């Protein structure tokens with residue numbers, strides 16, 4: 001297990017322990033009859049936590065077992081993504097309290113998500129895969145309107161877009177270039193993919209994966225040698241690996 005995944009897994013476990021401690025403390029307070037007015041509210045809260053905590057623990061167990069065994073565990077895998085999505089904001093909050101680097105936590109979340117998608121989301125038809133690119137990948141001096149139509153790129157080789165379009169042609173996958181989160185969501189609604197390979201910064205990728213629900217999304221973080229949102233770059237080899245994982249399954 002690479003250290004990056006461990007960070008987010010550790011935070012998930014810590015959040016779960018905190019939730020359990022909270023439920024236990026509330027239980028004690030209810031029985032100590034801390035104010036009758038609040039008693040029913042706390043009792044309901046504790047009941048909610050009493051249902052949620054075992055489900056979240058099951059999801060976390062599923063994640064750990066699947067990663068250790070390197071194979072999907074169908075009974076528990078359905079809880080895994082929900083557990084990650086539910087606990088993600090709490091893990092970020094906890095990370096902030098401990099002054100952990102937010103980008104490291106987001107990278108860890110993306111890495112863990114990718115691992116689970118590789119294990120559970122393989123054998124997708126390449127034609128049902130959407131490669132979602134951020135507009136900042138396009139060379140800032142380029143005049144081609146690729147957000148309207150990615151095929152407008154003339155593949156001059158001055159940025160990664162042309163190479164990724166050739167990769168998409170090779171696999172038969174679709175490509176969309178989005179100017180932001182709203183445009184990315186619209187592209188997913190229009191193209192109706194079965195799986196997505198998304199390129200973006202760690203912040204946009206983690207929030208996109210968090211919002212994607214059941215749609216499998218493989219996240220490929222871009223590099224920002226010119227600062228954020230300008231002339232960014234990405235490794236086409238990493239996109240190829242993500243496509244191969246979705247098409248062939250397994251941990252390529």
Ligand code: SF4
Nearest residue numbers: 142153154156159162
């Ligand atoms: S590959 Fe060339 S034509 Fe295509 S977006 Fe990049 S700079 Fe523009």
